Amino acid sequence: MQKLLSEIRACEVCAQHLPLGPRPIVAAHRDSKIAIIGQAPGTKVHETGIPWDDPSGRQLRKWLGVTDEEFYDETKFALIPMGFCYPGKGKSGDLPPRPECAPLWHEALFEQMPNLGLVIVIGIYAQGHYLRKKEKNLTETVKAYKHYLPAHFPLPHPSPRNRFWLKKNPWFELEVVPQLRKQVQKALGR
Known part of the structure; x- marks a missing residue:
């Protein structure tokens, strides 16, 4: 696993497309119980090199019902983005994750994590890649989360930019x- 993580962190496949240059962000361990598949690191995460080290990460940990210490324990959580590097700024937020990363690295990572009990897929890019049966949009996919259990749990992105979605869909937090917290605890063996 360490050799693979070193290869990922040294990757420069799409360097010419990255405005801040390559800095692949990933955390995983052979004993990881839960994989969180996100979108791509933002500028703050690019700077610190720590996955989910931003307001989105704080909100995600709140949803999961875990402490920072639990979340950053790689034997518990693998933190794997669809695109490992910051992709740049678009018209209404960050650009989509680079398309090279997931096909290049995800399968090899998952092969080395035999103890995964849950894969949390955050946002449309991860859901589009990992969920075979898709609903018509992200809201319907998240509503239908039970259809994807026990292997996957779809979530909206926890970004503060999604506060309007959360306000419009109070059923999510209620x-x-x-149910997400129950699945997390179950996967962690509690």
Whole structure:
């Protein structure tokens, strides 16, 4: 696993497309119990090199019902983005994750994590890649989370930019988040 992680962190496949240059961000361990598949690191995460080290990460940990210490324990959580580097700024937020990363690295990572009990897929890019049966949009996919269990749990992105989505869909925090926490605890063997 360490050799693979070193190869990922040294990757420069799409360097010419990255405005801040390559800095692949990933955390995983052979004993990881839960994989969180996100979108791509933002500028703050690019700077620190720590996955989910931003307001989105704080919100995600709140939804999961875990402490920072638990979240950053690689034997518990593998933190794997669809695109490992910051992709740049678009018209209404960051650009989509680079398309090279997931096909190049994900399968090899998953092959080395035999103890995964849950894969949390965050946002449309991860859901589009990992969920075979898709609903018509992200909201419907998240509503239908039970259809994807026990292997996958779809979530919206926890970005502060999604506060309007959360306000418009109060069922998410009332119904889905408590079920998410139960699945997390189960996967962690509690």
